[in-house]
Amino acid sequence: MMSTLPLADLVDLFLRFLMLSLLSIGGAMSTAPEMHRFLVAERGWLDDAEFTTAIALAQAAPGPNVLFVPVLGFQVAGVVGAAAALVGILLPSTLLSLGVSRWGAQRRDAPVVRAFTAGLAPVSVGLVFATGWLLSLPFIAAPDHRLGALALIAATMAVTLKTRLAPIWMIVVGATAGALGGV
Template sequence: MNQIIALIRVFSYLSILTVGGGLAAFPEMKVLTVDVHKWLTFPQLIHLYSMGQIAPGPNMMMIVSIGEWAAGIPGAIVVLIAFFGPTALLAFYVGRLWVKLEKWPWRNSIQRGLSPVAIGLLLAGCLSLARGAVSGWVTLAIAGAVLLILLRSKINPAFLVLAGAVAGGLAFYRP
């Protein structure tokens, strides 16, 4: 029961940090799930997050795995509601209000001002993830190759992540 309450607190807090994308909550997610509550290790968090990039749908569904590990299926359900509930309600009510505020001059200022902050939060998330995932030239080469290919083509990223799995297997597997 204590775990369930902790899961609700952590993931409803993380929910409101996802400005610009789920990645914005990553640095705080690392601190809370790994350092504070020890539901998983940092490498495990990175692995789950990366696997989540292949899964269809909103790209933070990996939180389900954390909930399940910490408190079984109830944990998974609770995490889903805690993580998606607060922002969904906010989108629902603010969405209705926002349409009404079309003529409010500060509306554009807020939209305009928050976009560079959102990009900054995403970049900070990138850095936090990269620190755990990129070490040595092989991983750097994989990350760099994926980045360049995506910036230059319209290939589905899921294929590149799968290609990364193959490359990782070939480079690091020692039977």
């Protein structure tokens, strides 16, 4: 659906990703449900398939987890959209992370710093779980793919929890299952 957006919409895209940057505890992927709500449900700039495909494409590519953000922006508004989304998601969190990490390193043994660090772990897990759920819904909702998708999700969770196998191998299995029509 790549199209040129009016300047006001580009600014809105930038500001939305700027705000999401400050909520992206655990990485940009943790804000994917809100990105989906904004880009698909609220604005209609992308559909479910385009959104999911952008994330799958970016996750399959080598590099940082945040690669899906410029792909989403590109799908919405080309190169300018990719830049708006990427700068928006990176700028505040980068500046905040630098400041907080310097402050926290100097006070790492303080009870408030230790409590804050321990409290962020379950928040990160919950946000990543919500993202996984959102990305699985189109497959679970399709009757032809429901059992295969649920089996693949269950197997991935079991392997992740029980082994130290690199995630790339689970991606390869999932891609193979999809290519063979299993999911």
